[in-house]
Amino acid sequence: MKLLIYDHDGQLVELEDVSAKTLMLGIRDAGLNLTAQCGGCASCGTCHVYVDNAWQAKLKPPSELEDAMLDVVEERRESSRLSCQIELTKDLDGLTVTLAPGSAFE
Numbered sequence: 001m002k003l004l005i006y007d008h009d010g011q012l013v014e015l016e017d018v019s020a021k022t023l024m025l026g027i028r029d030a031g032l033n034l035t036a037q038c039g040g041c042a043s044c045g046t047c048h049v050y051v052d053n054a055w056q057a058k059l060k061p062p063s064e065l066e067d068a069m070l071d072v073v074e075e076r077r078e079s080s081r082l083s084c085q086i087e088l089t090k091d092l093d094g095l096t097v098t099l100a101p102g103s104a105f106e
Contacts, residue, residue, distance in 0.1 A: 001088060004052075006098040007032060023049070023097065024083035035105040040084035042066050045073040047083040048103045052096035059086060074102035 003015040003026055013032060020026035024047045027034045035046035042065050051059065056079060062070065066085045070076050080100065088095075 001026075001090070001093050003027075003088075004094065004096040005030075005032060006096075008099050008101075008104050018088065020088060022084055023086040023088060023095070026088060027083060027099075032099070033104045034083070034099060035103055036084060038084075042069055042082055042085055045069045045082065046103055048073045048076075048100040049081055049083045049097040050077055050079045050100055051081050051086075052098075053079065055092070055095050055097075058091060073100065075100060 001018045003018050005013045005015060005027060007013055015026060015030045018026040020029055022040060024036050024040055028036055037046045038044040062081060066082050069082060070080050073080065
């Protein structure tokens with residue numbers, strides 16, 4: 001599976017042969033700067049990403065828990081999602097996201 005990630009500096013990083021279960025794990029396994037403090041429990045919002053418009057309809061809608069957590073993240077947008085809640089399936093090959101402000105490990 002291939003993922004296209006725009007990092008916090010706006011640089012495009014192409015991840016090839018991703019085998020992680022979730023987007024958050026794929027990003028972290030690649031060594032990109034993503035805090036993901038809670039480790040994927042949808043309880044911190046520090047894995048916040050913006051999903052490219054072309055991919056939004058292909059994702060399952062956010063759960064009530066994810067939506068509530070997104071209410072407290074920095075700079076929420078219509079395309080905001082928690083990367084820990086996006087399960088990677090073959091239908092998402094080529095998924096493009098941008099790491100959101102507040103998700104960098106500082």
